[in-house]
Amino acid sequence: MSRPLTATIRFSALQHNYKLAKRLHGGLVLAIVKANAYGHGAVLCAKALDTLADGFGVASIEEAIQLREAGIDKPILLLEGWFEPSELALIQQYNLWTAMHSVAQITDIENAKLSKPLTLWVKIDSGMHRLGMCAETFRLAYDRLRNSNKVGKIVAMTHFSRADELDSQATPQQIERFNKAVAGLDVETSLCNSGGILAWPNGHSDWGRAGVMLYGGAGTHRVLSDWPLPVMNLDSKVMAVRDLPAGEPIGYGACFYTDRPTRVGVVACGYADGYPRAAPTGTPVLINGQRSRTLGRVSMDMLMVDLNDIPNADVGSTVRLWGEGLPASEVATAASTIDYELFCNVKRARLIYED
Structure with missing residues (x-):
């Protein structure tokens, strides 16, 4: 695999x-x-x-x-x-x-x-x-x-x-x-x-x-009735699940502590793949199509996500990092950058082309 x-x-x-x-x-x-x-x-x-x-x-x-x-x-x-x-x-x-x-x-x-x-x-x-x-x-x-x-x-x-x-x-x-x-x-x-x-x-x-x-990048904050469609869907999967009590640190630098018992998903994607390291806790992701958030600092090869409100999420669940349903510009804004940079930095992902 x-x-x-x-x-x-x-x-x-x-x-x-x-x-x-x-x-x-x-x-x-x-x-x-x-x-x-x-x-x-x-x-x-x-x-x-x-x-x-x-x-x-x-x-x-x-x-x-x-x-x-x-x-x-x-x-x-x-x-x-x-x-x-x-x-x-x-x-x-x-x-x-x-x-x-x-x-x-x-x-x-x-x-x-x-x-x-x-x-x-x-x-x-x-x-x-x-x-x-x-x-x-x-x-x-x-x-x-x-x-x-x-x-x-x-x-x-x-x-x-x-x-x-x-x-x-x-x-x-x-x-x-x-x-x-x-x-x-x-x-x-x-x-x-x-x-x-x-x-x-x-x-x-x-x-x-x-x-x-x-x-599919914005280029402007103007909203039109007919808008550029996302071309790239960047997706990964949950590779591990951790159940943590309240008060536990997550990731490098302990920049986030759980404020309640939390199911944490570990996702196979990090800054070496082009996901921005500067993306803070709360950066949006879609897990099995449902909106959630990142937790803690992005690592080189992995990042962590909040599974608390997605009861069907488990190992193997699909995680959309940007694309249809989650504009790259929204992720870029959370990370204080622009969608251009996100697209240009993608690497190590397996490219799939669809008509």
Whole structure:
């Protein structure tokens, strides 16, 4: 018997979420499958979306080559662009689109021996201050890129820093700065990440970039009538049961004491599997479909759960750590993190793929 921790990936939910992104955003939408599709399996997720998606987004050229060699022939955008000028040859070889974020990279293009013009996504810093050019620099870069005769289509892009904060003026300000930067220029545009697609229709433009919403992550606290479905069900089982009296400590550091006689279930999942060690007592779980909570500190390979109010729970009972019935965002909030991190950190779980 194998260890009972499984991550079941439901392609039907993934496809539903992409269609939702298209319906909300309009225009074209990239499916972002960087970081191994946020822990869900990049190649298989891309194949599941291949007939639907307008293209894919990845972080690095290694991720792009993996998709190409697996038979994905839709457009693939390198979201971080190139790191060395020599990568431009690979970008051409594998027919990739690439981002660029600095004026210094224009020299790389001007000096490159290219067989055909590049499709270039140029990053504009509209307020996040991570990567990108200011508005004035972008206009100068645009002229220089056009004069190089080595660039075909230009897509101007930006990234929202606070799209999940619906009461903040940061996103409207970023939209306004971006629109001023591209006014009058012959470019397509891309502003919206998942949060933008879900909550900021004023930012919808030629291209959206659907990331965490594809996998059922929130991206925003806005609640819609049609919401992204959880794609990953992370499940394990109770491997042991302990009956403890009141006043007994549980787990490392004795950070929790029983306040009544307590049936404690030991579950085969810990922080080495990607479950957050910071998750405190009270983090929600589902045991045989019924809501319960974690107890004490998460260990490397195990965590403990409260079985008191689930009389049918015993060794072998199913424990859902997140997924259908228990959004990963709720677990993430309890652990003071975000669902993106939970998905990306999953490891050692046996992956099961369902249509």
